[in-house]
Each structure stands twice: as structure tokens, then as C-alpha cells.
Amino acid sequence: MKARQLALVMAAALSLGACSSLNPFASGDSKSKALKPLTNPVAITETWNVRLGNAGVFVLQPAQVNGAVFAADSEGDVVRVESGRTVWKTRLKTTVSGGVGASADLVVVGTPKGEVIALDAASGEIKWRVAISAEVLAPPAVSDGIIVVRGADSRLFGLDPADGKRRWMYQRATPSLSLRSAAGVVLDRNAILAGFPGGKLAAISPANGSLMWEGTVAVPRGATELERMADITSLPVVGSRATCAVAYQGRVACFDMSNGSTLWTRDLSSSRGLDLDEKHVFVTDDKGAVHALDISSGASAWKQDLLAGRGTGRPLASGEHVVVGDSEGYVHLLRKDDGSLVGRQRAASSPILADLQRAAGDIIVQTRDGNIAAVNVK
Known part of the structure; x- marks a missing residue:
């Protein structure tokens, strides 16, 4: 049985093609679709660029708090960068596989062996280390009141920011076959939002880890386990008008945040993710094309397919x-x-697998080979 499950997981990974963030067998260096010259392009300048170690087989995300950028590499180096200057660098002497999560006080990362490590955001000093019984692939969600760590098995752990002690654990049944994902959770006001294998979006109470509501983003369909995979492998997004998520081999769906009722759904597969503003939901599909959907109805506003075949990542509005x-x-x-x-601006020569982040008017980029860059649109 174990051999069969391994074969299915390998097949699933290979089926994802250019999506290197989910496919451990893809290098991300295959030849991409050629870029065409732009007419009168908008100026993009690089504000700063800091070199860190590479991410290895993991997808490591930068985090920003009040203009400070926190980042980590797979070798265990964690840094705080301000305006291109490295304020501190802490070597953890262990592999980092999940991160970075940050607040004004704490920087938190996770390891393949299930260790969660918190550092002081001001000094880089290690504050505490605790073990959870799951590999950590996603950035922890960090606030003053709770730290939420997602295990690779989709269990959520609520930890006390003061000492890392476990307050609660949320667990749900998952399909026998699911995609390996670096997507974490969104900690928004009074709810934790998390997408799960099988196409479910859940709102969970930060106070005790209880389920507040659950919405269906995608319904698994097909004759085989591979065909029935409909996993949410990217972060949901929360706006003033809707909460939205997208599933691989599934749909985009938007919900009423107050009660989880479905506002609309639209067939569109994505393992990369989405973002939104007041008018549109922006989605990168599994071929790399970028779509804009009307936030009120899900109707298509436009599609940009010139980036298809280039391993295009999650959009940022x-x-x-x-x-x-x-x-x-x-x-x-x-x-x-x-x-x-x-x-367009080239931040580095290696793939950008991490989600782009905003910081002090810049867009923060972390590449697989360890470049942390800030770019600015004039």
C-alpha cells in the first residue's frame, strides 16, 4: 500500500509540470516562453538586493512588518533587512523548511523535523523552540495573541507567542492522496482561514481552534485518485467584499466572511494562487496565464496569456x-x-517561487537561489 501511495504522489508531482513550488522533481529551469519587447514600458527600479542562501527543495517566503523584511534560507540563516541593510543575521544550525512568519515582536520559522523556532524581531535572539509532531512547510501566521503553525499533514497548531506552548490543535480528515504544499493560513481579525485537500476552505477560531464555518471551493471529480485531487494549495485572500480561494483541478470561489455562504464560483484551476482588490479577483492559472474576474459575479474581465509557460507565480495587486x-x-x-x-524587471536569474510581498512602497522578491530584492514601480 505504501509503495502504491508513493507512486501516486510521484505521479501527481510530475503531472504539475512547470509548477516547481509543488513539484519536487522539476528544476524550474526549463526553457520558458520568450518575452516580447514592451512599448514605452513603465519604469521599474531595484531599490536594494541582499544575498542569502538558497531555499533548496523548499519554498521560503519573506515577511515584512513596518518596513522591515525578514527572510530565511534552507541552511538556517534568518535575517532582518531594512532599506537593504542587514540589521541582524542569526544562524539556527538546522534546516529551515517553513517560513518566514513575523510580527513586530517575533520571527517564526519551522523545520522538516517539526521544530518551531521563534526569534526576537528586534535582536534576532532565539526566544524559544518547541516541537510539533509534523513537518513544517508553510510560514507560520504570527500575531500578538496567537501563532498558527500548519503541519505538512494539514493539522493546525495554535501556539502561545510567549513560550510556544500548544493551546489547541485543529485536525480534519483528508484524502489519501494530496499535493505537497507550502501554503499556510491567513490570520484575519477574528478568524483563521485555511484551505485544505479536497477543496474545502475553513474559518477557524483563534481562541480555541474550533470550526466557525466551512465552504466548498471545489468538488473532487474523476475516476482515479489523481483526477479527484482538488486541493487548495495557495493562501486564501480576504477583502472588504469577499473572501476568496482557488483549488488545483477545481474552481475559484468567493464567500461571505461573516457566515461562509457562497457568493459565486467559477471553474478555473490554479496551484499558484490569487489576490483581489475592490473590483476584481486576480488568478494565475496552471498554465501561467493571469485572469481578472469580477469580484461581484466571477465574470471574466480579461485574460493575459503572454506569460503562459513561464512558471508565473501568485499575482499581487x-x-x-x-x-x-x-x-x-x-x-x-x-x-x-x-x-x-x-x-518588467529581472530581480535575479533563478526562479521566483515565493509569493511577492509589499514593504514600504516596494515589492519584495525572494528567489530560489537566495536573492532578496526590493523593486519599485515609478
């Missing part, structure tokens, strides 16, 4: 643009109103 990274280290700007490509 920023000002008048949608920003995406790709497998060759480029950052691309798309106009929000029509999806046209209007700017």
Missing part, C-alpha cells in the same frame, strides 16, 4: 497594477484595467 514573478527571475507588471503587460 498593487496600485494600478498586478505584479507577478516567473521562473526566470523576472517581475512583470500588468495593468489592472485590461491586463496588458506594461513593465
Whole structure:
């Protein structure tokens, strides 16, 4: 049985093609679709660039708090960067596989052996280390009141920020076959939002880990276990008008945050993820094309497929643009109103697998090989 499950997992990973963040067998260096010259491009400048170690086989995310950027590499180096200056660097002497989560007080990472490590955000001093019984692949969600760590088996652990002691654990039944994912959870006001294998989005109480509501993003379909995979492998997003998530081999769905009722669904497969603003939901599909959907109805507003085949990552809505990274280290700007490509900047030569982040007016990029860069749109 174990051999059969391993074979299925390998087949699933291979079926994802260019999606290196989920596919441990893909290098992300395969030849991408050629870029065409842009006419009168919007100026994008690099504000700063800091070198860190590589992410190895993991997807490590930078985090920003009040303009400070925190990042880690797989060798266990964790840094705080401000305006391109490394304020501190702490060597943990252990592999880091999940991170970075941060608040104004704490920086938190996880390891393949299930250790969660918290550092002081101001000094980099290690505050505590605790063990959970699960590999950590995702950035912990950190606030003053609770730290939520997601295990690779999709269990959620609520930890006390003061000492790391466990307050609660949330667990649910998952399909026998699921995708290996670095997606964590969103800690929003009075709820923790997490997507799960099988296409479910759950809102969980930060106080005690109880289920508040559950919504169906995708319904597994097909004759085989591979065909029935409909996992949510990216972060949900929360806006003033809707809470939305997307599933691999599934759909985009938006919900009423107050009670979990479904506002609309739209067939569209994505393992990369989505973002939103007041008018649109922006989604990168599994071929790398970027879509804009009307936030009220899910109707298509535009589709930009010139980035298909380039390992395009999760979109980030920023000002008048949608920003995406790709497998060759480029950052691309798309106009929000029509999806046209209007700017690009190469942050590095290695793939951008981590989600782009905002920090003090810049877009923060972390590449697989360890470049942490800030780019600015003029």
C-alpha cells in the first residue's frame, strides 16, 4: 500500500509540470516562453538586493512588518533587512523548511523535523523552540495573541507567542492522496482561514481552534485518485467584499466572511494562487496565464496569456497594477484595467517561487537561489 501511495504522489508531482513550488522533481529551469519587447514600458527600479542562501527543495517566503523584511534560507540563516541593510543575521544550525512568519515582536520559522523556532524581531535572539509532531512547510501566521503553525499533514497548531506552548490543535480528515504544499493560513481579525485537500476552505477560531464555518471551493471529480485531487494549495485572500480561494483541478470561489455562504464560483484551476482588490479577483492559472474576474459575479474581465509557460507565480495587486514573478527571475507588471503587460524587471536569474510581498512602497522578491530584492514601480 505504501509503495502504491508513493507512486501516486510521484505521479501527481510530475503531472504539475512547470509548477516547481509543488513539484519536487522539476528544476524550474526549463526553457520558458520568450518575452516580447514592451512599448514605452513603465519604469521599474531595484531599490536594494541582499544575498542569502538558497531555499533548496523548499519554498521560503519573506515577511515584512513596518518596513522591515525578514527572510530565511534552507541552511538556517534568518535575517532582518531594512532599506537593504542587514540589521541582524542569526544562524539556527538546522534546516529551515517553513517560513518566514513575523510580527513586530517575533520571527517564526519551522523545520522538516517539526521544530518551531521563534526569534526576537528586534535582536534576532532565539526566544524559544518547541516541537510539533509534523513537518513544517508553510510560514507560520504570527500575531500578538496567537501563532498558527500548519503541519505538512494539514493539522493546525495554535501556539502561545510567549513560550510556544500548544493551546489547541485543529485536525480534519483528508484524502489519501494530496499535493505537497507550502501554503499556510491567513490570520484575519477574528478568524483563521485555511484551505485544505479536497477543496474545502475553513474559518477557524483563534481562541480555541474550533470550526466557525466551512465552504466548498471545489468538488473532487474523476475516476482515479489523481483526477479527484482538488486541493487548495495557495493562501486564501480576504477583502472588504469577499473572501476568496482557488483549488488545483477545481474552481475559484468567493464567500461571505461573516457566515461562509457562497457568493459565486467559477471553474478555473490554479496551484499558484490569487489576490483581489475592490473590483476584481486576480488568478494565475496552471498554465501561467493571469485572469481578472469580477469580484461581484466571477465574470471574466480579461485574460493575459503572454506569460503562459513561464512558471508565473501568485499575482499581487498593487496600485494600478498586478505584479507577478516567473521562473526566470523576472517581475512583470500588468495593468489592472485590461491586463496588458506594461513593465518588467529581472530581480535575479533563478526562479521566483515565493509569493511577492509589499514593504514600504516596494515589492519584495525572494528567489530560489537566495536573492532578496526590493523593486519599485515609478
